[in-house]
Amino acid sequence: MKINLISILFSTLIILGASNAHAQDKTIIPPPFMGQGSDWVEATFQSMTLDEKIAQLIMIPAYSNKDQVHVDSISKLVSKYQVGGIIFFQGGPVRQAIMTNKLQEKAKIPLMISIDGEWGLGMRLDSTMSFPYQMSLGGISDEGLIYQMGKEIALQCRRVGVHVNFAPVVDINNNVNNPVIGYRSFGEQKENVASKALAYMKGMQDNKVLANAKHFPGHGDTNVDSHYGLPVIHFSKIRMNETELYPFKKLFDEGLGSVMVAHMNIPAYDATHNLASTLSKPIVTDLLKNDLKYEGLVFTDALNMQGVAKFYEPGEVDMKALLAGNDMLLNTMNVERTIFEIKKAIDRNEITIEEIENRVKKVLQAKYWLGLDKYEPVDLENLYEDLNNPKAQMLNKKLTEASITLLRNQDDIVPIKNLEKHKIAALAIGTDEETIFQKSLVRFGEVDRFFISHNASIEEFQTLMEQLEDYTLVIAGVHKLQMRAGASRFGVTSETKFFLKKLIAQKPTIVSVFGNVYSLAEFDQLSKASAVFATYQESENAQDIASQIIFGALGAKGKLPVTVNADFKVGDGLETSGGLRLGYSSPEEFGMDSRDFDGIETLVNEAITNEAIPGAQILIAKSGKVIFHESFGIHTYESNVKVANDHLYDLASVTKISTSLAALMKLKSEGKFDENGTLGAFLPMARGTNKENLKYTDILTHQSGLQAWIPFWKETVRKNGKFKWSTFKHDQSDRFPILVAQDLYIHKKYKEKLYRRICDSPVGEQGKYVYSDLSFILAPEVIKAITGEDFEDYLQKNIYKKIGANSLTFNPYLKYDLDQIVPTEYDSLFRKQLLHGTIHDEGAAMLGGVSGHAGLFGNANDLAKLMQLYLNDGIYADQVIIGNNVVSEFSKCKFCEEGNYRALGFDRPRVPGSENGNAAKDAPASSFGHTGFTGTYAWVDPENELVYIFLSNRVNPTRENSKLSQLGTRTKVMQVAYDALSKSAQ
Structure with missing residues (x-):
């Protein structure tokens, strides 16, 4: 037995040695700010007191949607303690920019501004763009689109004065019941998560925004939300190394700028009872910094989350996080107490001033790389327009188009052909108002609209079933689902399940679920539907593009990034062709600028x-895509319609x-x-x-x-x-x-x-x-x-x-x-x-x-459809x-x-x-x-593949009006x- 153990140990050492040799051969890219701006860093560092050095490691929360009292309180904290940075939460872009400029005026050393913008600024700020959730992106084959998204998010962050975006989430969502990650993850496959996260990271960092991989060492396989409690992860180091740590290591090797440590208890690394990984030296220092040799900035997760906050007082928890090895303390709730507790720890020899100074210099290097040595205030002019620019909106649509996943397509019912043979109903389940999906479907042909709420009675569902009896095809959109499962199972009622199951059994039905992809498992016999779409979320883009795929203006491309159940498994996703019918896009798809159509x-x-016309409809299509379609004015000069x-x-x-x-x-x-x-x-x-x-x-x-x-x-x-x-x-x-x-x-x-x-x-x-x-x-x-x-x-x-x-x-x-x-x-x-x-x-x-x-x-x-038929020399929707x-x-x-x-x-x-x-x-x-x-x-x-329609009633009120021609x-x-x-x- 002793000989066997020695043999095993010897073999292990050989394997580790080979692994280390391989690691040494591999090119490791350092974080982008390493070694940056030594002169500025040193001069700035020398000007700081000990309190200011400690404060450089503190990032305090701020909101741009709160009152002046809040603004003044944050301003006072910056002035008094010279904290290192701000994390902005809810608010608006202009208000945040104004607040940022005010706070930067108070800072001797420019503040590092951060935001939690996993799907863009829209995650926190009103009037800004939200890109698809990461679960949507997990099914995209073209990772170049994700890089472009990272780039655009970086440009928008910089435009509003943000330097660090706490994204991407690199947690592997291998627990269906995960209450906190779920749709925020790229999926359940570690390779896919790593490659998608890498594209996102590079897109941001190539454009001077520090990316942040979270939540180290992996929050994907837990059923506790660390905002409300402390999850316990009972996995071995082998499992953690092979799975949860995999995407982190891939990003570390490629120059990841920062990482966020999660609030989880992981006995395999630190058996201390009720101790979060954020506060664990074996995890932050030994595993992250020493074993994995990570040199970038290490942020804590928010220190006011209950995963840590319910065990320690403000200030104390911050100090313990710093002792564990974190560089930046996120969401410090008591700055004065934090500085006091850290100085006490220095006095107790629990941490040296040199250790603190090394972290401060790392922060200053990052600030130099971010351009804060030459700080300029946020320009407020055209801020809203810049943050919602047409190119970004087009990219957003392309990401959604690439992600939507067709999971069933019996008899190739999608795209719908031979419209003349169908009587189509568009059904909105979960709402009593017309949806974007229904409005989008109507663009393609005659489609009657029906509605039913999630909490409708059996009798109401039965009445609806009778109303749908004469239709040859039903296109059902499932709406207003909850994004998190919880006890309500996404809000899907038994009555809704029964109705949809019965509908699918009785007639051809195309089902598009606008919500968390895991919600598909809540619907019985969904795999028996004529077609099934997973759209991952309920956005205008998702509804618009799903309608275009159904009618063949666009093709289906997405692949399922997770296993939902036995019917819908990771990697599933059917492809269809687009271009069958007139589609709907924007000038940016063809390299034009929407603003040139102003x-x-x-x-x-x-x-x-000039009273040449009371109003008009105008449509322009390019290469089979409508790129401009707007209406102007009123019906008549006496009308308000x-x-x-x-x-x-x-x-x-x-x-x-x-x-x-x-x-x-x-x-x-x-x-x-x-x-x-x-x-x-x-x-x-x-x-x-x-x-x-x-x-x-x-x-x-x-x-x-x-x-x-x-x-x-x-x-x-x-x-x-x-x-x-x-x-x-x-x-x-x-x-x-x-x-x-x-x-x-x-x-x-x-x-x-x-x-x-x-x-x-x-x-x-x-x-x-x-x-x-x-x-x-x-x-x-x-x-x-x-x-x-x-x-x-x-x-x-x-x-x-x-x-x-x-x-x-x-x-x-x-x-x-x-x-x-x-x-x-x-x-x-x-x-x-x-x-x-x-x-x-x-x-x-x-x-x-x-x-x-x-x-x-x-x-x-x-009329444009007919003109497109002419442009296509008599062919439309695959029909001659x-x-x-x-x-x-x-x-x-x-x-x-x-x-x-x-x-x-x-x-x-x-x-x-x-x-x-x-x-x-x-x-x-x-x-x-x-x-x-x-x-x-x-x-x-035909030469430029353009269709142009101009409709007006210039003869109102009289045909004698010739001003339209004169103009x-x-x-x-x-x-x-x-x-x-x-x-x-x-």
């Missing part, structure tokens, strides 16, 4: 101020390319229409007339000889100004069933008279450009003759529903509240009323609101809607050499490069689209996008 608001406000992004405008002549041309191009791609054919070949009523042999190539380029327009309504009015009795009535009847405007109905057969009037009209010189409405008025009859289908039904079934453009509709008053529809002109001649919900164009109105030249209503978002390159052919100029710049149905730049043309100055000759009489504009640029607002707004593109390329 000129749009200036231009639109100029138009509103603000324009919103989902409100509908009368599209006027944009109808031509959105209805007639869309249908003809689709039929062309199916071999059912040929632009080289004649009107008579496709429209029976044209046969035998002077329109029979007009070629569609000439018709669509407006050089067929057709008249520009016919004022049909004037033929219905007598000389006394009243309508002919056989034409209009103010009451609806079988003979007068068609609504033209409010309380005005037209004879059921008048449409035939109108069509005959067109067919009987004279034909002018062929080959001469004359913009004409007439062929587009006939287009619905052409479509019906070819397909046998009603015009609007054909468009809805074959195009609009497929792309999710549900607001594109005729006669919107039948489907929408009037508050959602923007009025157009007050028609003082024909209908003698404000036109609200009915079409502005007289001819389209007399056709019952349905025509191929005017009549379509819609919002910018849905208009095939065989028909769109690209129709959008080309056919008779440019003859002086006609029009394409087939599409408008093109009249004079490319012109400041006052029909397109933006920098819009290339290949771009195309159309304008509308009411003040609308839709344009596509050139529509094309100037588009030019803003080109200027931003050009600037980004420089």
Whole structure:
């Protein structure tokens, strides 16, 4: 037995020797401040008294959301004792900056300012950014994004005057019931935690903010919160070395600037009863500083936490922490008593002045590295804007996009395809208010919204189940969960569990859980859902991006960083493709600056101020992503209804390319229409007339000889100004069933008279450009003759529903509240009323609101989907809607050499490069689209992959208002996008 023990000991020594030899071979990067600023450090050090040296090791708490009494008390502590630093807690950025400047004025040696900003300043300060929790980041494959986050957090910290950020958390969350770490950890795998933490650390320290790894030697496997009690860790040194210490050692080797010691009792290192690791010399000095040879700054965890505070008085606990080997005492609650107790310890020979002075010099070196030898006050100008800059917001979205994890995807239901085959409900579980998730889902198509609170009764859940019966797909978001488990199990009730289980069993259901990933285990049979998303938290970004992944605008990428249960294990995560549908982003994704789009608001406000328009909707998309989408102004000058992004405008002549041309191009791609054919070949009523042999190539380029327009309504009015009795009535009847405007109905057969009037009209010189409405008025009859289908039904079934453009509709008053529809002109001649919900164009109105030249209503978002379909040459959401390159052919100029710049149905730049043309100055000759009489504009640029929509009602209150064209607002707004593109390329 003795021989075996000797052999084992000998083998162990050999292994340790080999390990030490390996360690010596490895390149160890020292903390970044080591050896910095020796002259400044020495001169500063020599100017200090013993009390001031002790005070340099003290960091006191401060709040910028408290009253002046608090500010004055902290100011007095700084002045009197010259403490080394401040840790800021709750408050606001401007208030904290002001307070920082005031406190720095009181300090002989500039203060080291710190904050607990694990997910950015937003963890502590209002009006600032919160990046995803570390558990979210744990599932990200691209650690370059985490480095960029660390960099941005550092820049924001420096901007507000902060030098040390107590992050990253490097605790390995290998205890599901951990009440204090949980979502603050990168996950349960030590390698993953270490690599993610390293990226975060380097991002900060490369940008002059000291990182801080916490909570040494590892707080991940405990079920006690050290804020309220003292956790006891019953692990061996072998286990601690192999697991808990692993990420710390990795960061130590790479130059970690500081570390925070946790309040835990660890008998394997120090068996002293009720002694926290913070106060343990065997842990802080022997393990951390001697065995692991860590040379950076060692901070205590907050010394007012109950893990230590309930055992020792303020001052005494600080002294014991210093004796244990800590360099910086965090949250000292009694500065005077602390200095007194430390001096007593010196007198008792428990610590030497030399030991204290060495730590002071280390602090001064860190301050020098942080630039505090040349301290400058925080600049308050544009502070809020700088802390919420668009590039940082884009990075935040990218981090969320990379983290969201798709855990189930039966039959590849995500991304959702074939919208026309689905009836979709968006259900918010846990709230009775519309969520960001629901609002985001609605952008992609027709989605009905439902709500149910977590504490709803069984009866309420049953009623909801009945309401969902007719839906083919339910997208359920689980909201307002508690982030910590505790006794309430994240706040998930048994009724909620039962309902969701039943819903999943009865119909296709996509479940997105907006909360702590461990909460997924609370839902029975969740793995049986059609799709399951873990989003890790309930942020606006998480809800927005989850919706985009569900509809295929973005792809799923994340991997689960922890095991939730037997169904959802660490490393799980399915990937999907993005780019299927129009997505939603910002200019920063394409290297542009959102602030370069501020000129749009200036231009639109100029138009509103000059009464060119009451309001407008504007959308710009780049490479399949909406990068600008805002609404301005009000519905009418007499109205107080603000324009919103989902409100509908009368599209006027944009109808031509959105209805007639869309249908003809689709039929062309199916071999059912040929632009080289004649009107008579496709429209029976044209046969035998002077329109029979007009070629569609000439018709669509407006050089067929057709008249520009016919004022049909004037033929219905007598000389006394009243309508002919056989034409209009103010009451609806079988003979007068068609609504033209409010309380005005037209004879059921008048449409035939109108069509005959067109067919009987004279034909002018062929080959001469004359913009004409007439062929587009006939287009619905052409479509019906070819397909046998009603015009609007054909468009809805074959195009609009497929792309999710549900607001594109005729006669919107039948489907929408009037508050959602923007009025157009007050028609003082024909209908003698404000036109609200009915079409502005007289001819389209007399056709019952349905025509191929005017009549379509819609919002910018849905019109952009159609324009994106055109940009994609007829493909959208993986569906070939208009095939065989028909769109690209129709959008080309056919008779440019003859002086006609029009394409087939599409408008093109009249004079490319012109400041006052029909397109933006920098819009290339290949771009195309159309304008509308009411003040609308839709344009596509294939070369730059741009879609541009401008919707307004410039005809309100009268069509005589031409200021919008005089100002050139529509094309100037588009030019803003080109200027931003050009600037980004420089």
